[in-house]
Amino acid sequence: MKESSLKSIKDLPSTHVLGPGTPTCAGCGALGAIKIFCDILGEKTVFVNAAGCMTLLTVYPFTPFKGSWIYTAMASAPAGAQGIRDALDLLIRKGRLKPEEDLKVVVLTGDGTAYGMGLSSTSSAIYRGLDFIYICYDNEGYGNTGYQFSAATPHAARTATSKGPGGYQRYKKDLFAIWAAHRPAYVATVAGAEPLDMARKIEKAKDLKGSKLFIAFTPCPTGWHFEPAKTIEVGKLAVKTGVWPLKEYIDGKVAHTRVPLPKGKRPLVEEYLKIQGRFAHLFSPTRNEKVLEKIQSGVDAYWESIV
Template sequence: MINTLVGDFSREEFMLSGHNACSGCGPAIAMRFIMKVAASGAVVVIPASCWSIISGVVPLRSLKTVVLHCPFPAAAATGGGIKKGLEAVGDSRTQVIVLAGDGGTFDIGLQGISGAAERNEDIIFICYDNEAYMNTGTQKSSATPYGSYSATTPAPKVKSDPKKDIMEIVAAHRVPYAATATIAFPGDLSQKIQRALETKGFRFIHILTPCPEGWGSPADITVKLSRLAVLTRLFPLYEIKNGAEYKLNFLPEDYLPVNEYLKPQKRFASLDKLQIEHIQESVENHWKELCCKTGTRK
């Protein structure tokens, strides 16, 4: 049911080597895939985030496309304005892709996203979620999961609240297309970008992108961690059409316990058994809710 192969990505690279990402950077891998599918004929809007830096400091740049930078909370509205402005000057073809981090999506950018979603602005909003403000040194965001260390939730006061459910928030706006994806399933990611490109209106893609620096994980397991997030059902791969039609894209044969995902990450080092059980339980509850919405019996 899922295209897990690298599949038919363009051989052309739109992301150049020598960029400013840290080694093992999940957002950099995500961008490489996104660009291979969507770069041609698109404008990319980037608010303050890791990608403000990765895209290059003047006069260097790492993306072979048009990149417009904008203030932190402004991405969704700026993207909508670019699209409306292009239409006003007679260009209805160019795709506008906003690429924001979890801070610019879950936190400071949320109002703008809600407005753009309500107006059904004709843009693709991609959130690359590394679950904290990583660009500035791992301060917590509302995407930071329960039990995680961050510079502003240091042990023993690690994050005590659950991660915000951004997919449900976006879906509640009844937008034409919303999907989750990871860099461990590039075929699935590619398909979802493609579907977004073929859909009109507000499209949202939520990509989990591990950050070795902030998560305290080895740089060479970024893809593996992304896969574990799916196999433990902590980050299910699914789509929501028109805010109502849910579809699970991947049902793991055997579910792995969440600890398999948590263990390699130093940000969860302070978790005790009970807390891990709590995470396991909330993952199972979320999964049940999703299965219920998709009519899946598993």
Template sequence: MKMNTIKSIRDIPLHENIYPGTPACAGCGGLLSLRHCLKILGGNIVIVNAAGCFTLLSVYPYTPFRSSWLYTAMACAPAGAQGIRDALDILIKKGRLNPDENLKVVVLTGDGVAYDIGLASTSGALYRNVDFYYLCSDNEAYGNTGFQASGATPFASNTHTTPAGKMNPLGELFYKKDLFEIWRSHKPPYLATISPAHPVDLINKFEKAKHYKGPKLFINLSPCPPGWNTDPSHSAKLAKLAVDTGVWALKEAVYGEISHTIIPRKFKPVEEYLSAQGRFTHLFQPVRQEGVISQIQSFVDQYWKGIQG
């Protein structure tokens, strides 16, 4: 199978499917990646958006997108995607739609939908092998409703529903779900994790995914300045630090076979990533929570130890 490999950010296609100046929180890591995703997917797409942060991008009668857009409730974006996919396929089969006018179907969600509310309809679409792209902007909480804990919230993170304080001194102590493995258990053709700090890796994964028919997942770690309590100008730096510390593994799976696309030569301490975010301040002030910090470092070390043998 011949695939085009992009080696430099300058090689990214110039097609723009989203207008400059798109409304979103300043420094949104999800929007940084979305621009690249839509560049490589091109203009012949229809976006099926489940309620979330990105819903605010396209508010009738205004939209920043040049492509089609369908808004759905949080639980049913993959079902909406199947309806569109089936309609396109039937029209083409009946000769009522030229195959050149076929569209890629792209589901666009946040982690609250991807990890929690939308899992049932997603599992159904995976089971039926619906041909669509699924892009999850993972800011690790329910972002546009006030940053409440979700199934993607990491261990010991502060959120507005699990605030660190006298009643909960260590923050949220649930473990983040492994959405990559949840999808992989369904045996879809292609899965990947991506980052706004590694656009070339991101683009090459979308280029590769074009060659597979069926469900295709992309999970983007999306720094959220208001939720993570960080400076908007630091989002790309934070996204890179997540990879450099090993917290966010950049990988892909083709029919279940996993490979890591970027592995740091030397991992930075996880503490560098945690201490740069206000949502983890309680781990360092007023009393340093050494046990919790060490436990988070241990989670990361165990993952990479399993990968590297």
């Protein structure tokens, strides 16, 4: 695998595919992450977009995506992608489309679809070896419908459907492990707050044949209850505290692309939690040491298991 030509964030291409005037909330982390995907993948793309906040970017007859865009139901985006891939292959085989005019098929969904409703059709698509890119922007809840919990919601977070004193009682699914277990061409976790790491991974994977999957950590000021100006800070803290590991799966192996400082030197997870209103009940009116300790030890155990 050749070394990335991207040495700093100044090297990132900007095609300004997405920009001001888009109908998302101020500080939307998903928008920033998707812009980087668009900039690196270029215009020769078909976005297959399941219902979610990012669907609102396209309001007929306008779209900020420079390639093509199609809407699908939450459960069936990879099935839609299969149809488009088959149609493109057929057109090329019949000589009605030149191979150099081929388009990349890119599924774009939120975590509600990727971790839950669309997991079955995704599993089947990877199993069939569908040549596509799947981008999940993970805002850890059903943002578009008022921020209900999803299978990506972290333990103890408050959402519109986990308002009780303890917040969400279940645990976030390990989607990276689920996808990697299918042995696809590529899987990565990325974060909008770490654009260079993200851009290098997209650049590395975009021309691989087969299923290529990205789970993008995308803070959501509206659902997570923090100031829109803090989106990057929240994202960076998730990486620095070890909450969001940056890693990739390729050729059957998992490698971490960023390893946080060792325990004792890295910031405590509570630095990340306390700047978000969805975890405010862990700090006020009294600190919930038991839950804070449980979350911290879960993160520590993860890094002990791999370093």
